Amino acid sequence: MELKLTGVTCKIQDITIVQDVSLEVKDGEFVGLIGPNGSGKTTLLKNIYRVYSPCQGVISMMGEDISRQSFKKTFRNMSVVAQEITHDFDFIVREVVMMGRTPHKSILEQDTEEDERIVRESLAEVGILELMDRHYATLSGGEKQRVQVARALAQKAQLLIMDEPTNHLDIAYKIQIMKMVKDLGITVLTTLHDLNIAALYCDRIYVLSEGRIVGQGTPEAVLCPEMLAKVFGVAAEVSVHPMTKKPNITFLP
Numbered sequence: 532m533e534l535k536l537t538g539v540t541c542k543i544q545d546i547t548i549v550q551d552v553s554l555e556v557k558d559g560e561f562v563g564l565i566g567p568n569g570s571g572k573t574t575l576l577k578n579i580y581r582v583y584s585p586c587q588g589v590i591s592m593m594g595e596d597i598s599r600q601s602f603k604k605t606f607r608n609m610s611v612v613a614q615e616i617t618h619d620f621d622f623i624v625r626e627v628v629m630m631g632r633t634p635h636k637s638i639l640e641q642d643t644e645e646d647e648r649i650v651r652e653s654l655a656e657v658g659i660l661e662l663m664d665r666h667y668a669t670l671s672g673g674e675k676q677r678v679q680v681a682r683a684l685a686q687k688a689q690l691l692i693m694d695e696p697t698n699h700l701d702i703a704y705k706i707q708i709m710k711m712v713k714d715l716g717i718t719v720l721t722t723l724h725d726l727n728i729a730a731l732y733c734d735r736i737y738v739l740s741e742g743r744i745v746g747q748g749t750p751e752a753v754l755c756p757e758m759l760a761k762v763f764g765v766a767a768e769v770s771v772h773p774m775t776k777k778p779n780i781t782f783l784p
């Protein structure tokens with residue numbers, strides 16, 4: 532499920548937050564979006580998952596402009612793990628995951644046994660089947676994050692958009708979730724703050740700074756000391772890890 536952005540600009544209250552962004556995620560690619568706090572990553576993703584509409588530019592999936600699609604059609608093909616999900620009502624975990632089945636149903640359609648099976652499978656995949664009857668509001672930040680990943684899995688979409696999907700997770704779950712998503716083999720665009728995790732899992736990376744794309748390429752090409760100094764303002768040494776053969780960043784105090 533190919534995703535393409537061409538010249539996307541987004542303004543909020545007349546302030547340009549994202550400017551002339553063009554990027555492409557090819558079918559089956561795992562692409563990272565990195566950049567400092569406030570560089571516009573979440574705003575860009577919100578344009579992709581249709582919370583905002585770009586004031587200029589086109590976002591297309593498989594060559595079709597998503598602004599011309601019904602929301603239902605978009606979300607049959609695109610699942611989203613957003614940051615900081617709060618639910619106004621206190622849902623049970625399995626109800627939150629069942630929300631992932633919504634784009635596949637008509638308004639009054641009941642949940643089927645197949646839906647129930649998919650919900651259980653998705654919870655098991657992220658290792659929290661035992662939480663299925665808990666109240667979502669009572670979960671820890673990391674547990675909530677895994678419920679959101681399970682909801683996205685239950686949606687069975689071919690494009691997955693994730694906004695910092697691992698920020699509440701300890702290192703073991705961070706690796707588990709990234710590996711699991713990678714193994715799905717679907718098309719992924721995700722923001723990531725942990726650049727060593729980005730180096731391990733991303734096929735390609737885009738760098739956003741002040742709303743513009745300032746770098747793109749493989750982790751080896753993008754994650755260099757010059758970019759880290761220029762964009763993030765940090766001193767770092769980058770080596771190739773002898774076991775993973777991926778860039779390994781050591782930040783210098």
Ligand SMILES: Nc1ncnc2c1ncn2[C@@H]1O[C@H](COP(=O)(O)OP(=O)(O)OP(=O)(O)O)[C@@H](O)[C@H]1O
Pocket residue numbers: 543544548566567568569570571572573574575
């Ligand atoms: N609804 C809004 N109203 C006003 N300003 C906003 C709004 N949403 C985002 N911004 C501003 O747009 C800029 C980009 O925000 P955004 O959340 O997209 O950045 P980000 O790269 O995701 O940051 P972080 O890494 O901190 O999550 C910030 O300066 C933010 O304050």
